[in-house]
Amino acid sequence: MRLLIGLLFFSLAAPAWAQKAEDKTFFAGGGSDIESSDSSRARKAIRKWTSADGEQDGKPLSGAPFFWDHTRVGDPVFVRIVKNSNRKGVLEVWLEKAGAKEYELYKTYRIQYYSGRLGPKTRTGDFQAPEGFYYVSRGRMNPQSSYHLSMDMGYPNAFDQSKKRTGSYLMIHGKSVSIGCYAMSDCSIEQIYTLVDGALKKGQKIVRVHAFPFPMTDENLESHRESKHYEFWQNLKEGWDWFEEKKRPPNVTVSGGKYVFSD
16 A cells, blocks of 8 residues: 555745745755665665765755755654645745744745645545645654655544545655655655654654645635635634644644644
8 A cells, every 4th residue: 555655746925835945944855865775765864964064966965955954853843734736835844943832944845746636635546635634653654665755644634534534645755756645855855754753753752744725824715715625724724823823733633523723
């Protein structure tokens, strides 16, 4: 089943979800100098991205185009995905500020491809990428993925199960191809994998992954009022607004067929 993980590319428009290519927090993606056939690729990638003098293709990771700060590996991580449309989807990595409970944007990565269209995944074989509130734990990290490196988002979650939704092995992975997953470039997934791995090793029990169809502003939601997903997206917006206001991800539970958010 894990071999069925993977086929489809993006940027955006204002605050944290709208990074410009010249912004040092934005990374458009690229290939890796570590072969995906290398059985030690996870270990080598982590060593590369945690090194004070790390390089790729002769370029120091601290400079363009990476602008990487290896000292942030191990900080608590939150991942937020915004689909938008292919070629305009992004995955944001937020790290907890030192001495504070708030998170700050560390990197915005272009999603190379996700299959399907806006809307949640509902069944096996619909080729949809999930929308909702998920998490990655140590057991969901896959250093031997057929897609370079990968991490399982945990679909179906309790909400999905309450709706009788089916599917499995919905990942964030490399290789730039997808049949329901969020596909990143190999260079991007190495960075994301290293940050998540570092946080889990440092004691973070789970890394929350929140996936949205678009930036959940009032205006954007209103423009989709006629969608069959409108009520579902209203519920997602509650979680988006929580993080936008408090700058920390909420605890997410399910009650009465809806997501519920709390400290």
